Amino acid sequence: MLKKISVNQLVLGMHLKEFCGSWMEHPFWRTSFILTDPKDIDAVLASSIKEVWIDCAQGLDVAVGELAVSEAESEAKVESDLKVASEGNRHVAPVTAAVEIERATKICLQAKQAVVSMFEEARMGNTVDVGGARQLVEEISDSVARNPGALISLARLKKVDDYTYMHSVAVCAMMVALAKQLGFDETQTRSAGLAGLMHDLGKALMPMDVLNKPGKLTDAEFSIIKSHPDEGYKMLLGSTNVDPMVLDVCLHHHEKTDGSGYPKGMKDESISLYAKMGAVCDVYDAITSNRPYKSGWDPAESLRKMAEWTNGHFDPRVFQAFVKSMGIYPVGSLVRLTSGRIGVVMEQTGKSLTTPSVKVFFSTKSDMRITPQVIDLSRPDNTEKIAGREDPTKWNFTDLNELWSGFSKAPW
Structure with missing residues (x-):
């Protein structure tokens, strides 16, 4: 028997079958295990997850007299419940x-x-x-x-x-x-x-x-x-x-x-x-x-x-x-534009493999850094094109990753 219960009903010995909510909302990468450590229950309570499914055939049931939120004889109900919750929490509209x-x-x-x-x-x-x-x-x-x-x-x-x-x-x-x-x-x-x-x-x-x-x-x-x-x-x-x-x-x-x-x-x-x-x-x-x-x-x-x-x-x-x-020039690629300016690719525009959005930050004509400017090469009013790739090792730009990502090093 599978039961959906409130996280406040969790006790050691229960077999946690699934979390009701997005994977990003709870602190565990796996979802099916027996609760043996009080810290695991504390972690669930500290998260935004409010309900979970437990498997009473593989672990403890709720205490006598306590009522479950929902019950199911098979995993079909669980899968349906999780599908609705998951789809409700995920937003996949395109963004920059x-x-x-x-x-x-x-x-x-x-x-x-x-x-x-x-x-x-x-x-x-x-x-x-x-x-x-x-x-x-x-x-x-x-x-x-x-x-x-x-x-x-x-x-x-x-x-x-x-x-x-x-x-x-x-x-x-x-x-x-x-x-x-x-x-x-x-x-x-x-x-x-x-x-x-x-x-x-x-x-x-x-x-x-x-x-x-x-x-x-x-x-x-x-x-x-x-x-x-x-x-x-x-x-x-x-x-x-x-x-x-x-x-x-x-x-x-x-x-x-x-x-x-x-x-x-x-x-x-x-x-x-x-x-x-x-x-x-x-x-x-x-x-x-x-x-x-x-x-x-x-x-x-x-x-x-x-x-x-x-x-x-x-x-x-x-x-x-x-x-x-x-993209022919993936995000993070160093490129030189026809104007002689050098920039790093920020993202693909979806209109052409050769017209990404580029953040220019160096002028080869003046041989100096310039104020960073993002240029969408796919715009109709744009007159610039990518003239070619540039080798980052020749230029030694120490902040190249920070220019396109905002991070100077891996943030994890």
């Missing part, structure tokens, strides 16, 4: 990047904490709660729907020590954006996002000194790292109701179309569309992020380099869709 960045920052912060917890559970040999992860994917997917570039770009601002965790968040967001570009329906899009979030789960079992090694890996160390798709796949098999797309991407996101990838050495026709999507998103975030052994590449330069690898590494159709979802 400046508006979405504040909310996306909060999502990234909580998402990182959720992924850290998920990896810790995996290291301890516990079953991964895929259901809890789905709620996280919903929030990320909604953020991408409101503004595709905000969260994806913010997730790139990861600290070196947080790379593995924020990488999962970034790939999740990019998989959602790519799925939308490829015409996936809502269910498939959420599955793609979940696959992105879980794709590197196997790294939870990799030795930390190898995972975060600042130099080149030895052959033996690389052999260890190459085992992470298999390890993640085996962990996910131990969970219940895991989407086949999630299993597929977890196991095959390092396969290459020419057969030189791992762990199976599969070739183009044998690799699923979903795994090909995972491969593109995985590589883009890896090369644009700061790592222990190198600084991340400029977003636009990264796409240019990846375009050179499509023959043998990526599926051309998937890569082209990825570029359309990100």
